Structures are given as structure tokens and as C-alpha cells.
Amino acid sequence: MNDIAKNTLEMAVATALGAQLLNWTSDVHGNHSGWVKLGATAELLALAPLLADCGARLMTVTAYRNDKFGRLESDGHEIAYHFDLEGVVLTVSVCLPDDPPRVASITPWFKNADWNEREFAELYGIVLEDHPNPRRLFLDKGLDAAILNRLVPLSTMMNGASTTTLWEKVFAGKQLPEWAKGGNN
Amino acid sequence: MPSTTYTLPIGPLHVALEEPMYFDIQVEGETVRSVELSAGHVHRGMEALAMQRNYFQNVTLVERVCSLCSNSHPATYCMAVENLSGLIVPERARYLRVIADEVKRIASHLFNVGIMAHLTGFDSLFMHAMEVREIMQDAKEGVYGNRMNLGQCIIGGCRRDIDDSTAPFLLGQLELLKPQLHELYGVFERDPLIRTRTQGIGLLSHAEARRHAVVGPVARASGVAYDLRRKAPYAVYPDLDFEVQTDTKGDVHSRALLRLREAVESVKIVEQCLRQMPGGPINTREVPVIPPGEAVARSEAPRGEVFYYVRSDGTDTPQRLKWRVPTYMNWEALQVMLANCQVADIALIVNSIDPCISCTER
Numbered sequence: 001m002n003d004i005a006k007n008t009l010e011m012a013v014a015t016a017l018g019a020q021l022l023n024w025t026s027d028v029h030g031n032h033s034g035w036v037k038l039g040a041t042a043e044l045l046a047l048a049p050l051l052a053d054c055g056a057r058l059m060t061v062t063a064y065r066n067d068k069f070g071r072l073e074s075d076g077h078e079i080a081y082h083f084d085l086e087g088v089v090l091t092v093s094v095c096l097p098d099d100p101p102r103v104a105s106i107t108p109w110f111k112n113a114d115w116n117e118r119e120f121a122e123l124y125g126i127v128l129e130d131h132p133n134p135r136r137l138f139l140d141k142g143l144d145a146a147i148l149n150r151l152v153p154l155s156t157m158m159n160g161a162s163t164t165t166l167w168e169k170v171f172a173g174k175q176l177p178e179w180a181k182g183g184n185n
Numbered sequence: 186m187p188s189t190t191y192t193l194p195i196g197p198l199h200v201a202l203e204e205p206m207y208f209d210i211q212v213e214g215e216t217v218r219s220v221e222l223s224a225g226h227v228h229r230g231m232e233a234l235a236m237q238r239n240y241f242q243n244v245t246l247v248e249r250v251c252s253l254c255s256n257s258h259p260a261t262y263c264m265a266v267e268n269l270s271g272l273i274v275p276e277r278a279r280y281l282r283v284i285a286d287e288v289k290r291i292a293s294h295l296f297n298v299g300i301m302a303h304l305t306g307f308d309s310l311f312m313h314a315m316e317v318r319e320i321m322q323d324a325k326e327g328v329y330g331n332r333m334n335l336g337q338c339i340i341g342g343c344r345r346d347i348d349d350s351t352a353p354f355l356l357g358q359l360e361l362l363k364p365q366l367h368e369l370y371g372v373f374e375r376d377p378l379i380r381t382r383t384q385g386i387g388l389l390s391h392a393e394a395r396r397h398a399v400v401g402p403v404a405r406a407s408g409v410a411y412d413l414r415r416k417a418p419y420a421v422y423p424d425l426d427f428e429v430q431t432d433t434k435g436d437v438h439s440r441a442l443l444r445l446r447e448a449v450e451s452v453k454i455v456e457q458c459l460r461q462m463p464g465g466p467i468n469t470r471e472v473p474v475i476p477p478g479e480a481v482a483r484s485e486a487p488r489g490e491v492f493y494y495v496r497s498d499g500t501d502t503p504q505r506l507k508w509r510v511p512t513y514m515n516w517e518a519l520q521v522m523l524a525n526c527q528v529a530d531i532a533l534i535v536n537s538i539d540p541c542i543s544c545t546e547r
Contacts, residue, residue, distance in 0.1 A: 002416075025480075027264075027268050027419075027482070028273060029417075029418055029419055029423070031417045031418070031419070033480075033481055035479075057398045058398060059398075059483075059490070059492050059509060060492055060494075060507065060509035060513070062494050062496075062505060062507040064496060064504065064505035064507075068236055068498070068504050068505065080479075080494065080496075082481065082492065082494060086416065087413070087416035087417035088417075089417075089481055089483070091479075091481065091494075110398075111396055111397060111398070111517075112397060112398045112514060112517065114517065115513065115516070115517065136225075137224060137225065138224055138225035138228045138546050139225060139228060140225060147233070148233060152233065154234070154237045154238075
């Protein structure tokens with residue numbers, strides 16, 4: 001759709017990292033998505049200023065585990081940074097080192113990285129380097145750190161969110177069964 | 186901090202906020218000097234839930250991210266899954282998705298400007314705006330059976346057709362709406378109370394809008410002409426005639442007027458869809474195989490750009506499903522908009538970004 005933006009992003013990636021690192025896909029409407037895989041976080045710091053210079057906008061950041069429930073001891077984290085330039089999407093994925101997983105902040109070039117970085121830090125226990133305000137974003141400090149690094153069974157999640165109100169209405173005027181009292185939640 | 190400065194805590198529960206957010210505001214006299222936001226009071230852990238539900242169950246889950254943008258979420262999620270699986274949505278279904286999105290946009294924008302009238306103290310205008318909005322609420326109820334969550338989008342298309350009985354009904358509702366929308370725009374544009382309370386406050390310059398990467402009507406009212414329906418077209422928007430609304434004033438008043446103009450454009454879009462929509466199936470009637478891989482999709486929700494990223498490891502549940510709602514991008518720009526404003530204007534300025542807290546936190 002937007003060949004100028006596509007070429008600009010290609011130039012930025014080639015300048016920072018060399019050629020042949022960027023793959024393109026497109027949807028049925030011809031919207032382009034670029035995909036870059038980085039092996040080291042230092043490469044992210046080489047690319048970020050060039051993307052900022054060409055006017056790219058950070059849309060959001062997704063952190064994830066290769067094994068989503070953390071069942072494998074040393075199955076690492078990756079972070080996907082999603083940028084936009086005039087309708088063209090560029091996703092830059094970077095593998096993080098283990099023990100602890102850490103990554104440098106890109107807030108010097110993208111101000112709106114602030115909240116995104118704080119969010120993945122609290123969810124996955126990823127250490128932020130040189131972040132201007134590295135406190136938690138959404139989760140209270142009384143809650144467990146890095147909650148998405150481990151399996152919390154769906155039944156546990158749902159029990160935690162349930163109340164006995166429904167069953168009290170169902171059994172209105174009758175004896176509430178033991179199982180409906182929520183004592184095991 | 187000088188002794189003339191004091192802290193004004195607003196929230197997390199406050200009459201001016203529909204949802205809980207905490208603002209730690211430093212005030213000097215009646216003037217705001219700095220703002221610190223604390224979020225997290227309605228965090229629901231939805232992304233964790235999404236990784237434990239299969240791709241089809243997640244359609245229902247994401248429709249509950251946000252009530253006012255509730256069609257944009259399943260529509261964009263489905264587009265991401267369709268991009269990943271290579272599923273081609275029938276053309277009629279793409280029209281039906283646009284109709285649902287635009288009907289929701291009209292209702293959402295009218296809600297926001299109605300609340301703005303309430304916050305200025307003009308309660309009869311608030312009630313009138315909500316009455317006008319009720320025309321679209323009735324349209325949703327009549328066509329989809331629900332007033333908020335339409336349940337229209339499924340992977341591969343839509344659940345419900347618009348047929349010979351519902352299409353004339355929807356057109357009739359639009360006919361009812363058009364003169365009322367026109368009249369409402371005139372009141373918001375010219376009423377002295379509205380103008381006094383909303384013009385020149387909550388200013389966000391073009392440069393600050395770019396620096397904070399704000400989206401949606403907040404960006405467009407500051408001269409950033411970015412609308413995904415034109416920038417990265419999807420569904421059938423390339424075949425539709427409408428104008429992207431922009432302004433350069435970047436204040437509370439211009440954001441409200443821009444939303445009303447967008448509602449007028451949405452009416453035109455729905456009318457075109459009902460005229461142009463071809464016959465044919467409304468979904469693919471197949472259960473797609475979701476291969477390992479990753480895909481993205483975006484759409485222009487009432488509040489701005491919605492972004493979905495889906496990553497599959499080849500099982501029936503996503504390895505990761507991430508979405509970013511428009512309001513997420515707009516919160517921090519409030520520090521610019523609220524700087525040096527009067528305490529009495531805080532609620533009006535916060536409302537002008539059309540804040541959605543529970544969808545920000547998910």
C-alpha cells in the first residue's frame with residue numbers, strides 16, 4: 001500500500017543491522033507487515049534510534065515465553081516491539097538473555113514505551129535497564145511478581161474471580177450446599 | 186514544593202470518573218501544576234485468560250474487553266486469526282462487519298459528547314444527547330438483539346445477516362438520527378456555555394500529539410490525520426466514500442465536534458453499505474486450521490487504533506494473544522493537557538480523551 005514507508009523501514013533496518021534481515025508479509029487488503037528477528041538486545045538499541053529518526057511510531061510491545069506456562073526450566077523470553085510508519089507495520093522481535101531476563105529501555109527514542117515496558121516487566125519479571133520510572137504499572141506490589149512465568153490453572157483463576165452471590169440466589173430460601181459456599185476458593 | 190502548592194487526590198473512586206483511576210495532582214491555588222497517574226484498579230488478567238482458551242472461545246472473551254468498542258475487539262481479533270490462517274472472509278461479511286463497527290462508533294461518540302455536556306453542568310443537553318443515542322441503541326437491539334455486545338463477529342465472517350426486515354429498520358433509524366445529529370452539532374458548536382467551558386482548554390499541540398503517539402479523535406483534533414480506515418484499509422473501507430475528520434485546535438471543544446462529525450460520516454458509511462452490500466454467504470462455514478506462526482491486525486475503533494498480535498504454537502490455544510486499546514496511548518498525554526489548567530476543568534479534560542480504564546488495563 002505505502003511503498004515509501006516500506007522502503008524507509010527497509011533502509012533503517014539495513015543501516016542498523018545489514019541486509020536480508022527483514023521479511024515481509026501482506027494481508028488480503030495489501031497491507032504490509034515487516035518482521036525482524038534479533039538475537040541480542042544490543043541490536044535493538046542500534047535499530048531504535050533509526051526508527052525514531054524516520055518517524056516510526058511505537059504501537060505496543062508484546063513479551064512472551066517460548067513455553068507459555070514456564071514448564072521448561074530455561075525456555076527463554078522474547079519481546080516483540082510493534083512499530084508503525086504511515087500504515088506499514090514493523091515487528092522487531094528480540095531474544096532476551098536468561099537469569100535474569102533483561103532489556104534496555106527504548107524510552108529515550110519512544111516516550112510511549114514507558115507504560116509498555118513497565119507492563120511486561122511486572123508480568124514476566126523482565127529487568128528494565130535505564131528506564132526513567134521502573135515502578136509497577138497495573139499490578140499492586142502486594143501481588144506476586146512475574147505471574148505470567150508460571151502456570152496458573154484456569155480453575156484457580158476462575159475461583160479467584162467468583163463470589164457466592166449466584167448460588168445464594170439459586171438456593172434462595174433453602175439451605176446453601178457446602179460446595180456452593182466457596183470455602184475452597 | 187512551595188507552601189502554596191498542595192496535593193489534590195482524585196480517584197480512584199470519584200463522581201467525575203466512570204471507572205477507577207487515581208490522579209495525584211499538584212495544585213497551586215486553582216491551577217494544576219503536575220499530574221501523576223496510578224492505574225491498575227480494574228485489572229482483569231484477560232491476556233492470561235486468553236492463553237488458556239481456544240481461538241473460538243477468545244472471540245467471546247475479547248468482545249468483553251470494552252463495552253463501547255465491543256465490536257472492534259472481536260473484529261480485529263478475528264482479522265488477526267484470519268491473517269494467520271489465510272482465511273478469506275466473504276465480501277458480504279466484510280460489509281456486515283463495517284456496519285456493526287460504524288453503528289457502534291455513532292453510539293460511542295454520542296455517549297462521550299453527552300458526558301461532556303453533563304460535566305459542563307448542561308444536564309438537559311446531556312439528556313438530549315443520550316436520547317439521540319437511544320436511536321442507535323434501539324437499532325442495535327432490533328438488528329442484533331443486544332444493545333452493547335452485538336455478538337456479530339466470528340472467525341471467518343459474521344454470525345447474523347441483515348435481511349429484508351432489519352435493513353429497512355436500520356435505515357429508518359438512521360433517517361431518525363440524521364436531523365437530530367445535525368441539530369446536536371449546532372448546539373455543541375454554538376452554545377455559549379459549552380464554548381466557554383470547553384474552548385481553549387486541554388490543549389494538545391500537533392508536536393505533543395506526535396511525541397506522545399496519541400491515536401483516534403484525540404490525535405485527529407490535533408492535526409494528526411491518521412485513520413486506519415484510510416491508512417491501512419481493511420474490510421470494505423476502500424470501496425466506501427467518507428472523509429477523515431481532522432482539526433488543528435487540539436482542545437476539548439474540537440475533540441467533541443470532531444466526534445460528532447465522525448458520527449455523521451458513520452451514518453453515510455452505513456447507508457452506503459446497505460446500498461452496496463452484495464448477496465452471498467456471511468461466513469466461511471469452516472473451522473480453520475491455525476498454523477504455528479504470528480500475525481497482526483488493526484482497526485479504527487471509536488477511540489482510535491486497536492492493535493492485535495496473535496502468536497500460535499500450533500495448539501488450539503494461543504501461545505500469546507496481545508492487544509492494545511486506543512486509550513492506552515492517550516493517558517500520558519493528559520499530563521500535557523492538564524498542565525496549568527483550572528481544577529474545575531480536570532474532569533472535562535479527562536473525559537475529552539474518551540477514557541476507558543478497564544480496557545486499558547484488561
